[in-house]
Amino acid sequence: MPISELKLAKELIRKPSITPKDAGAINIVAKNLKSLGFKCQIINFKNIRNLYAKLGTKSPNFCYAGHTDVVPPGNISDWSVNPFKPAVKKNKLIGRGANDMKSSIACFIAAVSRFKSKNKKFRGSISLLITGDEEGVAINGTKKVVDYLRRKKEKINFCIVGEPTNPNKLGEMIKIGRRGSITGNITIIGTQGHVAYPNRANNPSDIIVKILKKIKEIKLDNGTKNFQASNLEITKINIDNHADNVIPGSANAVFNIRFNNKHSSNSLKRKLNTIFKSMAKKSKCKLNVSYQVSGESFLTKPNKTTYMVQNTIKKITKIKPKLSTTGGTSDARFIRKIAPCLEFGLVGKTMHKIDESVSLADLKKLTKIYLNILEKYFE
Numbered sequence: 001m002p003i004s005e006l007k008l009a010k011e012l013i014r015k016p017s018i019t020p021k022d023a024g025a026i027n028i029v030a031k032n033l034k035s036l037g038f039k040c041q042i043i044n045f046k047n048i049r050n051l052y053a054k055l056g057t058k059s060p061n062f063c064y065a066g067h068t069d070v071v072p073p074g075n076i077s078d079w080s081v082n083p084f085k086p087a088v089k090k091n092k093l094i095g096r097g098a099n100d101m102k103s104s105i106a107c108f109i110a111a112v113s114r115f116k117s118k119n120k121k122f123r124g125s126i127s128l129l130i131t132g133d134e135e136g137v138a139i140n141g142t143k144k145v146v147d148y149l150r151r152k153k154e155k156i157n158f159c160i161v162g163e164p165t166n167p168n169k170l171g172e173m174i175k176i177g178r179r180g181s182i183t184g185n186i187t188i189i190g191t192q193g194h195v196a197y198p199n200r201a202n203n204p205s206d207i208i209v210k211i212l213k214k215i216k217e218i219k220l221d222n223g224t225k226n227f228q229a230s231n232l233e234i235t236k237i238n239i240d241n242h243a244d245n246v247i248p249g250s251a252n253a254v255f256n257i258r259f260n261n262k263h264s265s266n267s268l269k270r271k272l273n274t275i276f277k278s279m280a281k282k283s284k285c286k287l288n289v290s291y292q293v294s295g296e297s298f299l300t301k302p303n304k305t306t307y308m309v310q311n312t313i314k315k316i317t318k319i320k321p322k323l324s325t326t327g328g329t330s331d332a333r334f335i336r337k338i339a340p341c342l343e344f345g346l347v348g349k350t351m352h353k354i355d356e357s358v359s360l361a362d363l364k365k366l367t368k369i370y371l372n373i374l375e376k377y378f379e
């Protein structure tokens with residue numbers, strides 16, 4: 001009996017696996033994969049459960065990657081159903097994770113169960129890399145599993161990440177890379193004083209405004225064939241001052257840059273630090289700056305597997321998917337270090353929202369797409 005994607009998706013949604021809680025979600029995935037003959041390794045890092053499951057030992061190894069953790073539901077009374085008691089309404093399955101991305105995992109497992117019953121023997125192996133830490137800090141999830149697999153010399157030849165990639169309709173978009181992301185936190189330390197005697201103080205708010213204007217005006221690039229232009233956004237400006245007649249002693253700001261493969265986090269840091277240093281020197285202020293890099297930009301150059309996936313999606317959805325690098329970061333940023341990967345999943349319109357949902361028709365179609373990709377890959 002093939003596994004039903006709808007039944008499995010519901011079963012997964014019933015587990016309130018809000019990062020870092022697993023709530024039994026990984027075990028459900030493992031139980032289903034074991035029933036198909038997969039060897040399952042539960043890999044725990046700190047309080048996070050991860051799973052690497054494999055069917056077969058031969059090469060090539062086709063991998064599917066995803067996460068069972070979900071974001072919090074928000075105000076439960078705003079939902080039309082309990083977010084952890086999935087229900088079908090108007091041909092849509094509603095629940096937290098219906099879209100991002102428990103249903104996609106269910107579709108892939110359903111696809112494997114069908115593939116297996118049709119192809120008793122196939123040349124190669126199928127694996128799943130499932131983490132419980134994608135929506136959170138993502139330190140003890142895929143990142144560490146990738147290091148673990150590398151140490152074990154496990155070879156993955158191709159990987160599909162099942163994140164919701166389609167903006168409005170199933171079939172619109174495959175992601176073949178992602179922009180990088182770096183957050184900068186800058187503090188200017190001046191000299192506090194009386195507003196009526198500015199000559200005795202050094203106001204850091206003036207310099208922070210000048211610095212922010214300067215970095216906002218940098219033209220990083222014009223974009224590339226595969227990437228949109230890199231962009232900097234100022235996200236916070238903090239001056240902690242409780243009096244109206246005091247020149248503040250320090251001013252702080254935070255900014256984020258989403259960058260394409262014309263830059264690296266290091267090249268951006270160098271560029272910014274040069275500006276910061278010269279402006280702080282001119283204004284005789286002290287400056288502290290720190291950065292947090294969530295990922296470098298990367299691109300998986302389209303190859304024959306990419307086009308096979310693109311054609312398979314087109315055959316089933318009648319839409320030719322765009323090869324895109326837009327959007328935020330995903331675990332593909334870790335996996336691409338050991339395997340070429342692309343991302344294709346459901347329609348992301350309702351992800352992280354109240355009444356997150358997936359259409360039943362899309363569930364069926366995505367299973368069919370994953371099944372056809374497996375068949376073509378192992379042909």
Ligand SMILES: [Zn+2]
Nearest residue numbers: 100101134163
């Ligand atoms: Zn996700």
